[in-house]
Amino acid sequence: MHPKAWxxxxxxxxxxxxxxxxxxxxxxxxxxxHIDGAYGAICFxxxxxxxxxxxxxxxxxxxxxxxxxNELLQAGWVID
Numbered sequence: 264m265h266p267k268a269w270x271x272x273x274x275x276x277x278x279x280x281x282x283x284x285x286x287x288x289x290x291x292x293x294x295x296x297h298i299d300g301a302y303g304a305i306c307f308x309x310x311x312x313x314x315x316x317x318x319x320x321x322x323x324x325x326x327x328x329x330x331x332x333n334e335l336l337q338a339g340w341v342i343d
Contacts, residue, residue: 267298269341277341281332284310298339303327 277295279285284307286293292304295317303317315329317340329335 267339269298269339273341274336277336278332280342281310286310294343295340296343298341302343303340 280293284293286307290304290306292306293310294302294304296302301319301321303319305315305317309316315331315335317327317329317335319325319327327338327340329338
């Protein structure tokens with residue numbers, strides 16, 4: 264867990280957006296922000312398959328893999 268924390272409201276919105284697979288019509292991905300300032304996304308195919316793999320935006324394209332939504336939230340990711 265991080266010393267900084269997102270609001271309960273934003274965490275609940277994130278859970279709901281993941282459950283509803285509320286992806287952007289522009290690119291088919293659900294966009295996230297990290298408590299430490301990073302940004303990333305999970306695309307529809309991964310959501311549909313239950314893969315919680317956030318591909319970080321930027322030069323390195325790092326992929327963060329989580330076992331479930333709770334682990335993703337505990338790692339500091341919420342919807343952007």
